[in-house]
Amino acid sequence: MVFFPLAGAALIALLPSRYERNSRVIATATSAIVLGCAIGLFIAFDKDQGGFQFIQRKPWIEADIASFELQYLLAVDGLGLAMVGLTALLSLVAILVSWNVTLRPKEYFAWLLVLETSLLGVFTSLDFIFFFLFWELELVPMYFLISIWGTGRKVYSAWKYLLYTIFGSSLMLVGILVLSFSAGTFDMIELSQAQIQDAIWPLPIVFFFLFFGFAVKLPMFPFHTWLPDAHTDAPTAVSVMLAGVLLKMAGYGMLRVSLSMLPEQAIDASVWLAAFGAVNVIYGAIITLVQTDLKRLVAYSSVSHMGYVLIGISALGEVGLTGAALQMFTHGAITGLLFVVVGMVYDRAHTREIRELSGLVHNMPVIAVVMVIAGLAALGLPSMAGFAAEVMVFLGAFGKYGLPTVIGVIGVLISAGYILWMIMRVFLGERSARWQELGDATTWWERTALAGMVAVIMLIGIFPSVLVDFLEVGVAPIAARVS
Amino acid sequence: MAINTVAAIGGITAIFAATIAIVVTDIKRVVAYSTISQLGYMIFALGVGGYVAAIFHLFNHAFFKALLFLGSGSVNHATGTFDMRRMGGLARYMPVTFTTFVIASLSLGGIFPLSGFWSKDEIILDAWNEKRILAYVGLVAAFMTSLYIGRVVFMTFTGEYKGGEPSSHATEEAASHGGHSRQPHESPVAMLLPMVILAGASIFTGFANISDGVTHFLNNSLPAELAEEAHHFDFNLGIAVVSTGLGVSGFVVAWAIYGARLLSADRLRQAFGPVHTLVENKYYMDHLYEDLILRRLILGNVARGLAFFDRYVVDGAVNGLAMATRAGSSGMRYVQSGQVQLYGAAIFVGVIFIALGIMLVNPP
Numbered sequence: 001m002v003f004f005p006l007a008g009a010a011l012i013a014l015l016p017s018r019y020e021r022n023s024r025v026i027a028t029a030t031s032a033i034v035l036g037c038a039i040g041l042f043i044a045f046d047k048d049q050g051g052f053q054f055i056q057r058k059p060w061i062e063a064d065i066a067s068f069e070l071q072y073l074l075a076v077d078g079l080g081l082a083m084v085g086l087t088a089l090l091s092l093v094a095i096l097v098s099w100n101v102t103l104r105p106k107e108y109f110a111w112l113l114v115l116e117t118s119l120l121g122v123f124t125s126l127d128f129i130f131f132f133l134f135w136e137l138e139l140v141p142m143y144f145l146i147s148i149w150g151t152g153r154k155v156y157s158a159w160k161y162l163l164y165t166i167f168g169s170s171l172m173l174v175g176i177l178v179l180s181f182s183a184g185t186f187d188m189i190e191l192s193q194a195q196i197q198d199a200i201w202p203l204p205i206v207f208f209f210l211f212f213g214f215a216v217k218l219p220m221f222p223f224h225t226w227l228p229d230a231h232t233d234a235p236t237a238v239s240v241m242l243a244g245v246l247l248k249m250a251g252y253g254m255l256r257v258s259l260s261m262l263p264e265q266a267i268d269a270s271v272w273l274a275a276f277g278a279v280n281v282i283y284g285a286i287i288t289l290v291q292t293d294l295k296r297l298v299a300y301s302s303v304s305h306m307g308y309v310l311i312g313i314s315a316l317g318e319v320g321l322t323g324a325a326l327q328m329f330t331h332g333a334i335t336g337l338l339f340v341v342v343g344m345v346y347d348r349a350h351t352r353e354i355r356e357l358s359g360l361v362h363n364m365p366v367i368a369v370v371m372v373i374a375g376l377a378a379l380g381l382p383s384m385a386g387f388a389a390e391v392m393v394f395l396g397a398f399g400k401y402g403l404p405t406v407i408g409v410i411g412v413l414i415s416a417g418y419i420l421w422m423i424m425r426v427f428l429g430e431r432s433a434r435w436q437e438l439g440d441a442t443t444w445w446e447r448t449a450l451a452g453m454v455a456v457i458m459l460i461g462i463f464p465s466v467l468v469d470f471l472e473v474g475v476a477p478i479a480a481r482v483s
Numbered sequence: 484m485a486i487n488t489v490a491a492i493g494g495i496t497a498i499f500a501a502t503i504a505i506v507v508t509d510i511k512r513v514v515a516y517s518t519i520s521q522l523g524y525m526i527f528a529l530g531v532g533g534y535v536a537a538i539f540h541l542f543n544h545a546f547f548k549a550l551l552f553l554g555s556g557s558v559n560h561a562t563g564t565f566d567m568r569r570m571g572g573l574a575r576y577m578p579v580t581f582t583t584f585v586i587a588s589l590s591l592g593g594i595f596p597l598s599g600f601w602s603k604d605e606i607i608l609d610a611w612n613e614k615r616i617l618a619y620v621g622l623v624a625a626f627m628t629s630l631y632i633g634r635v636v637f638m639t640f641t642g643e644y645k646g647g648e649p650s651s652h653a654t655e656e657a658a659s660h661g662g663h664s665r666q667p668h669e670s671p672v673a674m675l676l677p678m679v680i681l682a683g684a685s686i687f688t689g690f691a692n693i694s695d696g697v698t699h700f701l702n703n704s705l706p707a708e709l710a711e712e713a714h715h716f717d718f719n720l721g722i723a724v725v726s727t728g729l730g731v732s733g734f735v736v737a738w739a740i741y742g743a744r745l746l747s748a749d750r751l752r753q754a755f756g757p758v759h760t761l762v763e764n765k766y767y768m769d770h771l772y773e774d775l776i777l778r779r780l781i782l783g784n785v786a787r788g789l790a791f792f793d794r795y796v797v798d799g800a801v802n803g804l805a806m807a808t809r810a811g812s813s814g815m816r817y818v819q820s821g822q823v824q825l826y827g828a829a830i831f832v833g834v835i836f837i838a839l840g841i842m843l844v845n846p847p
Contacts, residue, residue, distance in 0.1 A: 160805075163805070222797045224797075225793065225797055225798035283793075286781075286785060286789050287786065289782060289786045290782060
C-alpha cells in the first residue's frame with residue numbers, strides 16, 4: 001500500500017505525452033484505491049489487541065562487523081493508522097482539486113503520488129533509517145511542486161522550505177544515529193521499549209536534536225516563518241497536503257520518537273512545550289487577525305492551531321496526548337478544507353486580497369456554505385471536529401499547566417474573531433459588480449472533494465469515538481512511558 | 484462585599500440601559516435596551532439576596548418582553564419601519580396589537596395587578612430589607628422603565644400617522660395586494676394569536692408566587708443555606724404604593740411629553756444638551772469597544788506590531804542567516820584562486836605558525 005502510489009507515479013511518468021490528460025485519471029484511481037486500503041485497515045485493525053499490527057518485516061542490510069541490522073519494517077498502531085487515513089483522504093482531495101492543472105500535468109500528478117508514498121512511509125515505517133528516508137523523500141516532490149506550480153515568490157518559498165527543513169532534519173539525523181547506536185538497534189519498536197541510560201552523548205542533547213527537527217516541521221515559534229511563505233505560494237493541492245499532512249509528521253514524530261524513546265527528557269522538557277505551545281497559539285492567532293491575503297490568513301491560523309498539539313503533548317497524560325493526536329487529524333481535515341475553498345475562490349477571482357473580495361455568497365453559495373462550515377469547525381464550534389480535539393487538549397493539560405491552557409482557550413476566542421471577520425468581508429457584504437461573472441463549484445470533482453471533507457469533519461465532531469478509539473489504543477503505551 | 488458588588492453592577496446596568504432606552508427612536512432598540520435594563524434588575528435582585536424574586540422576575544419578563552417584541556414586529560409589518568418617528572396613531576388601525584402592547588407595557592412598568600408588578604415589587608422589597616439605598620436605585624429604575632415604555636406607546640399608537648417608511652417593501656407589498664395603499668393595517672390572525680396568548684400570561688403569571696408557589700418550587704434547587712435565606716413572599720403596602728406610584732408617574736410624564744405634548748420633546752432635548760448627546764450615542768460604549776480597543780489597540784497596535792516583528796525580526800533573522808552564509812561563501816570563494824604561488828605562500832605562512840605554536844608549547 002505504501003508503494004502503490006509510487007507505482008502509479010511511475011505509470012504516469014511512462015505515459016506517452018499525448019495521453020497526458022489521462023494522468024489525472026490514473027492519479028485519482030491510484031489515490032482512491034489507497035484510500036480504500038486505508039479504510040480496509042481501519043476495519044481490520046483489532047482495537048482490543050492494540051499495539052502494532054499488519055507488520056511487514058524483511059532484513060535489508062545486515063552488517064555483522066558493526067553488529068547492527070537495518071530492516072524493512074512497516075506496521076501501524078492506532079496513531080499511525082489515523083495518520084495513514086488522513087494522508088489517504090487528503091491525497092485524494094488534493095488530486096481532485098487539481099483536476100484542471102494544465103501545466104505539465106504528468107509531472108504534477110506523478111509528484112503528488114510520490115509525495116503520498118513518502119508520507120505513508122513516514123507514518124508506517126518502524127525502522128529509524130527508513131523513517132528518516134521517507135521523511136527526507138517528501139522534500140523532493142514538495143520542492144518541485146512549489147517552485148514549478150506555485151504562485152508569487154514560489155522559488156524563494158520553495159528554497160526556504162527546503163533549507164529550513166533540511167536544517168532541522170540534519171540535526172534530527174544526528175539524534176537518530178546517536179540514539180540508535182547507543183541502544184544498538186534501529187528498530188523503533190525496540191527503541192521505544194528500551195531504557196537507554198548511558199548514551200554516547202548526554203541524552204538531553206540528543207532529545208534536543210531530535211526535537212528540533214520536529215519543531216521546525218510543526219512549526220514551533222520561532223521556527224515557523226517558512227510556513228506562511230510556503231503555504232501561500234504553493235498551489236492549492238500542495239497547500240492542502242502541506243497544512244493537512246506534512247505538519248502532522250512533526251506531531252507524529254514527537255509522539256513516536258521524542259516521548260516514546262526519551263521519556264525522561266520529555267518529562268523535563270514538557271514545561272517548555274507548554275510554554276511554546278501557548279506562544280504559538282496566541283502569537284499565531286494575533287498575527288492572523290491582520291493578514292490581508294486569504295491564504296496567508298489560513299497559513300498563520302495553522303501556526304496557531306498547531307500550538308494546541310504542543311499543549312496537548314506537554315500534558316503527557318493519555319487525554320492530552322489523544323487530544324493532541326486528534327487535533328492533528330482534525331486540523332488536517334479542517335485546514336485542508338479551508339485551503340481547498342480558498343483555492344477555489346482564487347481560481348475564480350484571481351485574487352486573494354481580502355480587501356478586494358466582497359459579497360461572494362451571491363455568486364458561489366456552495367463554496368460560501370462550505371467555507372462557513374470549515375470556518376466554524378476551525379474556531380472550535382461544538383459538533384464539529386475541531387471542538388472535540390480542543391476540548392481533549394484543554395482537559396488533559398489544564399491540571400498540569402493551567403496558564404498555558406488558559407492562554408490556549410483565549411486563542412479560540414481570537415480564532416473566532418479572524419474566521420468570522422474574514423467570512424464577513426469576503427462572502428458577505430456589498431455585492432460587487434466586479435465579481436458578477438464568477439461561478440460556483442459545479443463540477444463533480446469539486447463537489448466530491450468538498451462533500452467528502454465536510455462529511456469527515458461532521459462525523460468526527462458528532463462521534464469523536466470513531467477516531468478517538470483508534471488514537472487511544474495508539475497513544476496509551478506512549479502515555480504509559482511518560483507517566 | 485462581593486454580593487454588594489453584584490447589586491451595584493446590576494443596578495448600574497438597569498439605570499444605564501434605561502437611559503438609553505429613553506432616547507433611542509427605533510422601537511426594537513427600545514425593547515432591546517429595556518431587556519438589558521431588566522436583566523440588570525435581576526442581577527441587582529441576586530445582589531440583594533432576592534434569589535426567588537430574581538428568577539420570578541425572569542419568568543414574568545419572558546412573557547411581556549416576548550409580547551413587546553412581537554408587537555414591534557406587528558407594527559413593522561404594518562408600517563415598514565422600526566422608526567417610531569414615522570409611526571403614530573396606530574391604535575386606530577391596529578386595535579389588537581395596541582391592546583396587547585399596552586398590557587405588556589403596563590406589566591413591564593410594574594402596574595398593579597399585572598405580572599411585572601409582583602416580581603418587581605418583591606425585588607424592591609428585598610433591596611429595602613437589605614439596604615435602604617439600594618431600594619431607591621430600584622425605584623428610580625422602575626420610574627425610568629415606565630417612562631421609556633410609555634414613550635413607545637404614545638409615540639407609536641397615539642397622535643397622527645406619520646406615513647411609515649416612504650418606499651418600503653411592506654407598503655409596496657400592501658399596495659400591490661390590496662390596493663388600500665398607504666393605510667397601515669392590522670396584522671393577520673397568525674400573528675395576533677400568539678400576542679393574545681402572551682398578553683394573558685403577562686396579566687396572570689404574577690399571581691404564581693402569592694402563596695409562595697415559586698419560592699417552594701425554587702427552594703429545591705437552591706443550595707440549602709441559600710434556601711433558608713430566600714425570603715418568603717412578603718407584601719409591604721408602603722413599597723407597593725410607592726413603586727406603583729412611580730410606575731404610574733412614569734407613564735404620566737410620557738403622556739405629558741409624547742401624548743398630550745404639554746412639554747416639548749425638542750425643548751427637553753435642548754435642555755439636556757450634552758447629556759442627551761452622550762446617552763444618544765449609548766455612552767460611546769460601541770466606540771470604545773470597536774474603535775479604540777478593537778481597531779486602534781488590538782488590530783492597530785498589538786496585531787500589526789506582532790506581524791511586523793514576525794516579518795522583520797523572526798523571519799529577518801532567518802533571511803539574514805541565509806544572506807550571511809551566501810556572503811561568507813562568496814568571500815571564501817576567493818581563497819580558491821587556483822594560483823600555485825598563492826597556495827605556496829599560504830602553506831609557508833601556515834608552517835611558520837605551526838612551528839611557532841610548537842615552540843611556544845615545548846620550548847627547546
